[in-house]
Amino acid sequence: MLQLRPNCECCDRDLPPGSREALICSFECTFCRDCAEQRLRGVCPNCGGELVPRPARAERLLQKYPASTERVHAKTPCPS
Numbered sequence: 001m002l003q004l005r006p007n008c009e010c011c012d013r014d015l016p017p018g019s020r021e022a023l024i025c026s027f028e029c030t031f032c033r034d035c036a037e038q039r040l041r042g043v044c045p046n047c048g049g050e051l052v053p054r055p056a057r058a059e060r061l062l063q064k065y066p067a068s069t070e071r072v073h074a075k076t077p078c079p080s
C-alpha cells in the first residue's frame with residue numbers, strides 16, 4: 001500500500017492525504033509542489049527518481065487504510 005506521508009521532506013509543510021500539492025517518487029519520498037518544481041526540478045534528492053503527483057486516497061478508504069503519521073525529513077539538505 002502506498003504510504004501517504006504527512007509532510008514535505010524539504011520544507012516540512014503539511015500534505016494531507018487529499019492534497020493535490022503532494023508529489024512522490026517510486027520510494028514514496030514526498031515533497032510539496034513548490035519544492036518539487038522550484039528546488040528539486042522534478043527529481044527526488046534521495047534516490048534520483050522522478051517525482052510525480054501523488055494520487056489522493058478516497059475519504060471512505062482512509063478510515064480502513066489510514067495515511068502515515070510519521071514525518072520524514074530528507075537525509076541531505078534540499079537545494080535552496
Ligand SMILES: [Zn+2]
Pocket residue numbers: 008009010011012013031032033034035036
Ligand atoms: Zn516543500
Ligand SMILES: [Zn+2]
Pocket residue numbers: 025026027028029044045046047048049
Ligand atoms: Zn526518492
